[in-house]
């Protein structure tokens with residue numbers, strides 16, 4: 001290597017420094033905190049009453065079956081495992097839509113892969129489309145849409161101080177959306193707020209999309225953890241039935257506990273079966289240039305579970321246990337902290353506490369309680385032994401006059 005080459009700045013030197021990932025920073029702080037009894041409400045994975053995230057029993061059994069019967073590790077297709085899609089579609093979309101040839105689906109690496117692929121498809125079909133995100137939303141939504149070159153706009157979704165949905169404000173801002181714009185919605189268990197639309201509100205959203213020609217992009221990452229597999233999809237299906245075109249991005253990370261296996265699915269609803277096939281061809285082509293083929297393990301596990309009535313029953317029972325635990329922690333927290341009574345009627349793994357950043361920092365420094373700077377907590381990080389301590393530490397911060405002390 002000549003010194004001449006080293007005097008030039010180089011390709012990577014032109015890159016901007018990036019802020020450290022907030023979640024990783026929090027995790028690092030938590031791990032290096034020597035205090036006993038720290039409470040980790042940061043990372044978004046389910047934890048049981050002992051604080052563990054075990055492999056589900058149905059998953060273990062499906063893995064044992066796979067180990068015994070899998071005969072090759074050759075590539076799967078770019079669209080993934082057709083049996084997985086066929087087995088999952090009725091659970092996510094419902095039977096009638098799963099049979100409707102205006103819907104086409106393919107396997108993706110996690111819900112994230114589904115959203116990223118959806119963004120690419122939208123950009124390919126209509127680069128002028130703008131994507132409307134509710135505020136607040138999952139932090140990755142903006143980046144996933146922008147990575148495909150799409151413009152992102154916001155509408156108000158939730159008021160943290162009053163813990164209420166700002167539905168009227170949302171609908172009036174969405175009146176300014178253009179035909180062809182995309183409306184990103186959480187089907188259930190909203191991350192980070194836990195807030196949900198009523199059935200009537202879902203109907204109104206569907207009507208608005210149909211009237212204005214908006215394309216709903218529905219992110220369903222926590223199905224089964226709110227009210228149950230069917231109930232958590234009902235609002236989404238109401239919208240799907242009202243519009244000619246829509247996209248559904250599903251994740252099996254949480255409801256099958258398969259986080260690291262990266263398993264999800266994407267469905268497109270098109271106006272005709274022929275257009276659905278065209279969309280499918282474009283999805284496959286795009287997937288080929290992003291990950292070529294999706295990983296197989298998670299898809300095989302989900303397929304084996306869903307193709308076996310006994311394993312499906314076991315999986316559903318475990319999912320029911322997870323949901324029951326989340327809902328009982330919500331009830332216990334609401335009872336212990338009356339100012340947080342809304343938590344009991346919210347759903348899923350998250351709540352966005354009405355705290356300012358300085359209060360979040362104070363809770364961390366003074367009490368060893370770790371949550372995102374936004375005030376988002378993972379409900380599943382609470383257990384019967386740490387909940388009373390958390391409630392006692394939190395209470396003064398919700399009185400309205402307690403900032404960093």
Ligand SMILES: Cc1ncc(COP(=O)(O)O)c(C=O)c1O
Nearest residue numbers: 110111112138191219221251253
């Ligand atoms: C709202 C939402 N959508 C999608 C995802 C993506 O999940 P994964 O890519 O792990 O399947 C997450 C994960 O945290 C999420 O919270």
